Amino acid sequence: MNRSLEMEVFAAVVDAGSFVRAGEALNMSKAAVSRHVDALEKRLGVRLLQRTTRRLALTEEGSGFYHHCRDILAAMESAEAEVTSRVLEPSGTLRINVPVSFAQRHLDPLWGEFLRRYPKVGLDITLNDRVVDLIDEGFDMCVRIGNLSSSSLVSRRLASTSVLLVASPEYLRAHGTPSEPADLASHQVIAYSNWGGSGREEWAFTPVDGGEPVRVRLDSRVVSNSGDPCRHIALEGGGIVMQPDFLIGDDLRAGRLVTLLPQYAPRELGIHAVYPSRKQLPQKVRAMVNYLVECFAGASWGWSAEQAGQAPSGGARKAGRSTGKSL
Template sequence: MDRTLEMSVFTAVVDAGSFVGAVDALRMSKAAVSRHVDSLEQRLGVRLLQRTTRRLSLTEEGRLFYQRSKEILVSLDDAESEVTSRTQEPSGLIRVNVPLTFGIMHLAPLWGAFMETHPQVDLDITLNDRVVDLVDEGYDLAVRISILPDSSLVCRKLAATEMLACASPGYLSRHGIPAHPKELAAHRVVAYSHLAGRDEWKFEGPDGEVVVRTRARVYSNNGDTCRAIGLRDGGIILQPSFMIGEDLKRGDLVRILPDYRSVELGIYAVYPSRKQLPIKVRRLVDFLSDAFLKPAWAVTHSRSQA
């Protein structure tokens, strides 16, 4: 007797709550469903289901076997999906949600290449900084930038980005270069209003954790606005390296406090479930993972100069 088939029939009966329900789900006769479950119980030498005319319930052994069977069947589905995804041509629509700035700067240039490689895949891309509900709002995939992703979702880390304190050369020449985070309290700050801690900026350095309470001259809920003000000598900003990496390389912004590290954020591809992940979504996740093996925004930790 096929053990996998027995497991599948048994779990279908439990999921449906009855033999009749399993008949519809499996498209088998009631006699065949009963036969597979009876054969399983005989082979194991235990009763898995308590049957009455009105209800069906699991025994303790049945509950344990059901849990393990579900895990095994999910693993089999994953293995098959992974193998077939290498040979099948993906097709259909993928609904994707991505952060606004990261989406424009680093994802927008990639979509054309993905669609060229997968001509039968269509994309519906939404850009916003709101954390969407993937299931309720019907998204297949989202890119999120956070310390840790939502534990209820499945994720794959694509890259990392570091929050960096910096300012324009013009600002630093007029107001001086802070040598310690505590000196930020006396400087003009252009603050991202959604930053965890808001006015309290945290750093890790040679003397351990340092927390400084800053005084913002400007608050904005948009990082691009903070960056633009910083570029025009407006004050010190704390922004992710993916946003300001090119500014630092050109010298339009200068990193300060190089011996002190701020928060590092992960950039994740998140999706509702690993089980039966569509080939089209799996291919997109693999594509993004390959694209960010060497992030363009990576910066060295050299000392600042102005």
């Protein structure tokens, strides 16, 4: 039993004034049209049409039912048109989770243009640095920085970032410049807790010449779950920090921070748009992912190794393993 089809056929018969013309409009035989109307009347237990050899006429019950059918069919058409338009044109509220420091510097300036391009899309933006569960927490997508764990989620690479060991020239003049990872044990270390730190850190360094990685365990004087406090403390001469170049690139270019241990390669991290599935991907998600890919094509973070500067050669030197060698 297909109630909507029965109503559609009945309304077509009334509109056309005959079973034959209704069948032509619906691409049905006259017999099929008649069967649907008969089934409808039998199910309702009432005659809707008076049939003669010359004309059709609505009964009183049929007249009232016809107007209800027209309202229902119009509502169905409206619902289908709305769904179709949503499929073709991005619309609705997009819930997106993004990392705090990266969003404030590199995503916040992009939201306005996205909204101009897609006027039917709204944004619900949540900033935090923890790894959220997209499905359980109701997010449509997120931006993640770092190595992605194997899962059913789908990702699209946007850019990459280099994690660099840096300090301010003022700090290095006061405390000396480390020349090897082991020298860091005698320095003040600022740690980012979302990379696994909780005061007692383990930092890994890979030689640029392909040698064995070196790991050092360090006691952190400061731990934060946001990169911004780490950066600000380092800028004020509070210690040595390991942070991505998307956060500290401008500081390196301006000489406010300088890179350390150049014989060890920076750690490279991917920046990805992540969403639950490729199947029946909402157009609002597709639009945002494509927009971010476009915006970050060829992204750089405002500095190069040559522009980053060298650690200062003068000033006090920290005793112990540090040799005070300039970089």
